[in-house]
C-alpha cells in the first residue's frame with residue numbers, strides 16, 4: 337500500500353484553454369501544434385485522475401483570484417452576523433432546493449452553515465442585504481464558474497472519447513446549477529465532523545477553500561487524502577451523473593470535510609448540474625457499443641435529487657438506508 341503522504345491529487349494547467357475559458361465555449365479550430373500538445377497534456381492528466389480518483393485540481397482556470405478572495409471575505413463577514421440577521425435570508429417556500437441561508441439541522445452530525453444560490457436572476461434566489469456587494473460578487477463568481485465548468489466538461493468529453501460536444505449538448509439546461517458557500521466552525525475537543533463522507537450527485541463540482549484545510553478524498557484502497565489548500569487552485573470532482581453516464585469508467589469519489597482545531601473554515605462549491613427532467617443512464621458508448629451490460633437502471637434526475645435531499649431532511653435511523661447512487665445499481 338502506498339503511504340498516504342505520497343499520494344497527491346493531480347493538478348492540470350488550463351492555461352492552453354485561456355481563449356475557451358474566456359468565451360466559455362470550446363474549439364480546436366485555430367490551434368497550432370504547440371497549443372495542441374499543451375491541451376493534450378492537460379487532457380491526459382484529467383482523464384487519468386478521473387478514473388483513478390474522481391478528483392483533480394486545476395490552475396490557470398479562469399476564475400480570477402481577486403474575485404475568489406473577495407467572495408471569501410464577504411461570506412466570512414456574512415456568517416459572522418447574529419443568527420436572526422442571517423435568517424432574514426432564509427429560503428423561499430416551494431424552491432426546489434433551499435436557496436438562501438441555511439444550517440444543518442441540530443440532529444445532524446454535520447456541523448456547518450451555508451448560503452446557497454441558483455443562477456443569477458433565478459426567482460428562487462434570496463440574498464442578504466449585507467455585507468454590501470455580496471450579491472454582485474457571488475453572482476459574478478457564479479458566472480465565472482459556469483464558464484470554467486463548461487470547458488472542463490468538454491475536456492472530460494474528450495477524455496471519455498465521446499463525439500465532439502456530446503456532453504455539452506446533453507447538459508444544456510443551466511437552470512439547475514447551484515453554488516454554496518460554507519462555514520465550518522472549529523473542531524471541539526470531542527468531535528470534528530464538518531461534512532460526513534459522501535459522493536456528489538451532480539455532473540461535476542468545482543470548489544475552492546481558504547487556507548485552513550479539511551477537505552479529504554477517499555482512495556479506492558480506503559485511505560483519506562487531504563486536499564492541501566492553495567489559493568490559485570480549484571478542486572474538481574466527478575459527480576454521480578458522470579459515473580452513471582460513463583458506466584463506472586469515471587468514479588464519483590467519496591469525500592468529507594474534517595473540522596480543524598482552533599480555526600473555522602470557509603469554502604465555495606459550485607455544482608454544475610444537469611436539468612431535473614433529464615434521463616440519466618449509462619451511455620451506449622460504454623455499454624452496447626462495447627458489449628457491456630449497463631451497471632445502472634435509468635432514472636429521472638430530479639427523482640434522485642429528491643431522494644438525496646430526503647436523506648438530509650429525514651435521516652433514516654439505519655445508516656444503511658441512506659440512499660446513494662447504488663440505489664439504481666443493476667448488480
Ligand SMILES: O=C(O)CCC(=O)C(=O)O
Pocket residue numbers: 516518531536543545551591593603604605
Ligand atoms: O466545503 C467543502 O470543501 C466541501 C463541500 C462538499 O463536499 C459538498 O457540499 O458536497
Ligand SMILES: [Fe+2]
Pocket residue numbers: 534535536591
Ligand atoms: Fe461534496
